[in-house]
Amino acid sequence: MAEFNLVFGNRNYSSWSLRGWLMCKIAGIEFDETLIRLYAPETKAEIARYSTSGLLPALIHKGLTIWDSLAIAEYLHELYPAAGLWPEAQAARAVARSVSAEMHSGFPDLRREMPMNIRGSFPGHGRTPEVMTQVQRIVAIWLDCRKRFAGSAARDDGFLFGPFTAADAIFAPVVTRFRTYAVSLDEEAKTYCDNVMRYPAMAEWVDAAKHEPWLVEQYEFR
Incomplete structure (x- = not known):
């Protein structure tokens, strides 16, 4: 099990999930993936298991849940400032x-x-x-x-x-x-x-x- 777990929605349709996933890739972290099918009867309940906000993507790290792609970017930047999430200048x-x-x-x-x-x-x-x-x-x-x-x-x-x-x-x-x-x-x-x-x-x-x-x-x- 990796230190991080990214919970996200359908790859084909979920633009915010793509953004959050790319943030993790830029940071160079190893992370587990939890894919939740969106627009299905069980979707809301499945998301609630991981994200009390009801929003995806959500990054889970050491018991902390960070949701929203920009928040994920900033969190990872704080952890790995040399990874290149934001420009140097x-x-x-x-x-x-x-x-x-x-x-x-x-x-x-x-x-x-x-x-x-x-x-x-x-x-x-x-x-x-x-x-x-x-x-x-x-x-x-x-x-x-x-x-x-x-x-x-x-x-x-x-x-x-x-x-x-x-x-x-x-x-x-x-x-x-x-x-x-x-x-x-x-x-x-x-x-x-x-x-x-x-x-x-x-x-x-x-x-x-x-x-x-x-x-x-x-x-x-x-």
Whole structure:
């Protein structure tokens, strides 16, 4: 049994679970996985066994339960400050936290109209004016972070702040949405999305999501 246990929902649909799982991967910890099937009759009771908040993901460590992906990122950063969850430079770290918080609390139309469905392919679905305005803002964040901070990092692996950080984990589900719904992007944004999808931990999650047996009909658009 590992020291940590991450409790999370369906890989194919649960964007916050993906974020929390990536945080653990960036931190480099060994952790057990407890997968709870969402949108099933037993879901609420199963989650309550691990998370009194009723929220996933939840990281359990030495009797302590930490829920919410950003809280998990901060907890792991405190435990392993050299792991690279946040950028080394103070200014970059501040902006990384700012854009992560913006993604965490914002973009409601994108979330509603283009829910995460890694296996799905629904070109054109959900392209309301409000969604496309939010897409433009997300792309602007990506390009600004790359321009201002990636080049000055100790190494530039093609992510927002050079190496893959918690900020990239926060935006990773958006990358899958852009692919599922065939959102048109400029070349720089496409390259960033390709880099995220090739990140080893991301590729591992996506492969597992594609082999999940469950369908959530409300997120399957035909």
